[in-house]
Amino acid sequence: TIHQWCPYCILSAVLSLSMGFTAWTSNTLPTIDRTSRELGAKLGLGSFVTTTAASLLFFLTLDQSAITAYQNNVDIMAANGLTSNNIVATAREVEKNVPPPPITSSSSDRALKIGEDMKELNTRFFGAYWCSHCYDQKQRLGKEAMANVEYIECSKEGLNSQNALCKERGVPGYPTWEIGGKLYPGEMYLDELEEIIAKAKGSL
Numbered sequence: 001t002i003h004q005w006c007p008y009c010i011l012s013a014v015l016s017l018s019m020g021f022t023a024w025t026s027n028t029l030p031t032i033d034r035t036s037r038e039l040g041a042k043l044g045l046g047s048f049v050t051t052t053a054a055s056l057l058f059f060l061t062l063d064q065s066a067i068t069a070y071q072n073n074v075d076i077m078a079a080n081g082l083t084s085n086n087i088v089a090t091a092r093e094v095e096k097n098v099p100p101p102p103i104t105s106s107s108s109d110r111a112l113k114i115g116e117d118m119k120e121l122n123t124r125f126f127g128a129y130w131c132s133h134c135y136d137q138k139q140r141l142g143k144e145a146m147a148n149v150e151y152i153e154c155s156k157e158g159l160n161s162q163n164a165l166c167k168e169r170g171v172p173g174y175p176t177w178e179i180g181g182k183l184y185p186g187e188m189y190l191d192e193l194e195e196i197i198a199k200a201k202g203s204l
Contacts, residue, residue: 115147
């Protein structure tokens with residue numbers, strides 16, 4: 001709050017003076033003649049007095065209109081039910097239900113075949129709307145192939161979030177594939193997905 005005493009500032013000034021006095025009286029300073037010593041003392045004392053006076057002047061002559069404007073803003077916010085706590089809560093509320101970026105690439109014939117196999121295996125794709133690797137994975141397969149895969153949003157702020165399901169399944173990171181009931185974390189190339197699919201089909 002403006003125009004309140006600052007105990008830390010006072011303590012700092014006292015400590016600075018004490019250190020200077022100790023150094024001066026304990027003969028830890030370089031040996032100099034009496035005239036130089038007296039001149040140094042005058043300069044040091046003058047600097048201290050000037051700095052202290054300037055600080056007090058600034059403290060006592062702050063623009064009252066600025067203080068009044070600040071207080072008016074606080075009063076207006078309070079009248080409208082706005083506090084620092086609920087402003088942060090409102091900002092967090094706005095961030096909820098964020099959709100993942102749309103898939104813009106088209107699927108190759110190879111990716112379409114992978115998508116069809118994934119559909120047969122009830123494949124699920126665990127990700128988060130903010131995850132760049134998740135987006136890259138979707139783009140690699142294309143929108144037609146990914147249409148055959150159930151997408152699970154793990155971020156609490158994401159659209160249609162299923163964060164509890166992600167925790168229940170023990171998803172280690174994003175993206176994570178669930179193919180044939182097993183989890184495969186990490187972004188995959190098409191040949192890696194084909195190998196996983198072949199193993200999943202072989203175990204049926």
